[in-house]
Amino acid sequence: DDTIGGSLFLDYYKETCPLAEEIVAREVEIAVLKDPRMAASLLRLHFHDCFVMGCDASVLLDNYGDIVSEKLAVPNLNSIRGFEVIDKIKYILEEACPYTVSCADILTIAARDSVALRGGPRWEVWLGRRDSLKASFAGANQFIPAPNFTLQALIASFKQQGLDIGDLIALSGSHTVGKARCTSFRQRVYQLSLQEEHDVYRKYKTFRRILRSICPSSGRDNQLAPLDFATPARFDNHYFINLLEGKGLLGSDNALVWEDDEGEVVQQVWAYATNQELFFESFANSMVKMGNINVLTGVEGEIRKNCRFVN
């Protein structure tokens, strides 16, 4: 279908840089072999890029001149990683085809390859994004959803980006890989509403005890826990099984099932928990959709030489 890519193209670099996708694939594989968590980190980097001014590599810009880096915003600070991997890929691509492959496209391809490397689905990426001339520190604080968001707030956050509830549920499945810091799930472990205390959490005492041992009520802020305790290294549908068992790590994960009065979301979670293929298909579609958010094309923006700085 020629329309799902919007203003982007399959095989965009076929003439100008035929090895582009292969080069990215190779470097991502090397990086993930060295550090398995890097697959999760690269996937998240693409998400944090797309939700702030669109998929334009704004997230990669360092502090310089007028630019205040998005890396310093609350959701990103001491949290997002993978910049060195992107730098290396960009360096090799500049040797192969100077000023041709955008940093925004590198992020898109790297996210796709990361999922596939961990056993997840593979999909064709639409390319031709250009890189931003600015960053939005304020936007990074405003538009990236927080782990203490309610279901309604999560839905609203995705809606702002042109993504629907279906995309929210499918893309949350990214939390089948990777890790979170104690600061990201402390509130979920210690500050329970009365209702949660009674209805839900009583049933999951053991899991909460484990989380408390990893993450004390104060201190050890950067202590890590896997987002998916069951199969932390595999991109599979276990995230959704965890949710049904009350074992989502983040408040925002559990919100999908605990706060859903209509039952629509829970039904979708059930569908993914029992049918991995269905999850994979939805996930791939939603990733393509996310990768289309506000892309710069044609003469907009530029192709950066160094992903950390505008030319």
Ligand code: HEM
């Ligand atoms: C639905 C709203 C979302 C919220 C509230 C959220 C929040 C978070 C938080 C708090 C962390 C842990 C960060 C840390 O402690 O350093 C995290 C990790 C992660 N998130 Fe999300 N996220 C959301 C959606 C997404 C989406 C849409 C994707 C990808 C498409 C994604 C991919 C990841 C991955 C892969 C990790 C692990 C990263 C690593 O290990 O380096 N998340 N997320």
Ligand SMILES: [Ca+2]
């Ligand atoms: Ca961006």
